[in-house]
Amino acid sequence: MKKIANLAVLTAVLATAPFSLYAASDAAAQASSSGASSAASDAMSEGEIRKVDKDAKKITIKHGELKNLDMPAMTMVFQVKDPAMLDKVKAGDKVSFVAEKVGGQFTVTQIEAKQ
The missing domain is CATH 2.40.50.320 (Copper binding periplasmic protein CusF)
Structure with missing residues (x-):
């Protein structure tokens, strides 16, 4: 039973990992693009x-x-x-x-x- 619970948690983590990585990279891209115009003026x-x-x-x-x-x-x-x-x-x-x-x-x- 404990193995099944651990497997369920692992499956949930692995299933959401690509989405969380995408969200993090998307947030970083937005932050860098919003700062791009101020960086150019600097x-x-x-x-x-x-x-x-x-x-x-x-x-x-x-x-x-x-x-x-x-x-x-x-x-x-x-x-x-x-x-x-x-x-x-x-x-x-x-x-x-x-x-x-x-x-x-x-x-x-x-x-x-x-x-």
Whole structure:
């Protein structure tokens, strides 16, 4: 009788386990997506365009601290996520931008020229 009771408990636990795992992963996904927009705004950095290289799809930016990448202020070359971004800026422009590490490369994923 005790074996049957233990088997019933084990069956109930195993039957609900996939649903509880799904609910937990769904809750985590919702939490991360709701924080995604605030994370993107936290990742915005200030800089000045030094060079635009449309052929190489790269941009050189003198920037302040990149908090999301734990990087101090410096001048560096970035890849761009979308080459069309390079048409929006020119050397000397002050910009707000987001840089991320994508596929091992520091990449500008968003950029806005300041007025």
